[in-house]
Amino acid sequence: MKAVAVELGALGDVEPLWHDWVDDAARRFRVDVTALDEQLPNWPELLERYAEERAPVYFRRDADVTGALRRLQAAGVRVGVFGSAPEGLTRIALSHLGADGRVDVVEFGAGARERLLEKLGEGATVVETRAQLLALR
Numbered sequence: 001m002k003a004v005a006v007e008l009g010a011l012g013d014v015e016p017l018w019h020d021w022v023d024d025a026a027r028r029f030r031v032d033v034t035a036l037d038e039q040l041p042n043w044p045e046l047l048e049r050y051a052e053e054r055a056p057v058y059f060r061r062d063a064d065v066t067g068a069l070r071r072l073q074a075a076g077v078r079v080g081v082f083g084s085a086p087e088g089l090t091r092i093a094l095s096h097l098g099a100d101g102r103v104d105v106v107e108f109g110a111g112a113r114e115r116l117l118e119k120l121g122e123g124a125t126v127v128e129t130r131a132q133l134l135a136l137r
Helices: 015-029 033-039 043-058 063-074 087-096 112-120 130-135
Strands: 003-007 078-083 105-108 125-127
Touching: 003 112, 015 033, 015 043, 015 087, 043 087, 063 078, 063 130, 078 087, 078 112, 087 105, 105 112
Parallel strands: 003 078, 003 125, 078 105
Antiparallel strands: none
């Protein structure tokens, strides 16, 4: 195995933080959260600030996941992470989950999986769950 593409959810769940921010933004800024780009153009920065402040509550490092990433890195396997979460949230999550220093490539947003697989090259193994990650040898 030369490369592995890991779905962000296999490392940790960013959905609760994302949903809490969306609820907070709707309430605080009184915007339609389905139209963030139009109604709240600086939403990525606001999300990033919110995530930085609250990340320790939402993300806990998993020793088994960190160990799996360490083994892959030691074996010379290129590790990429993809997810639908926005860039700032993805990077903060990777940092708090202890994965940022073990990941070579990160893709986020719509089409992230396809872009990552293109960068990792043919034959990359796709991992979508924690169990699949831990099973890699």
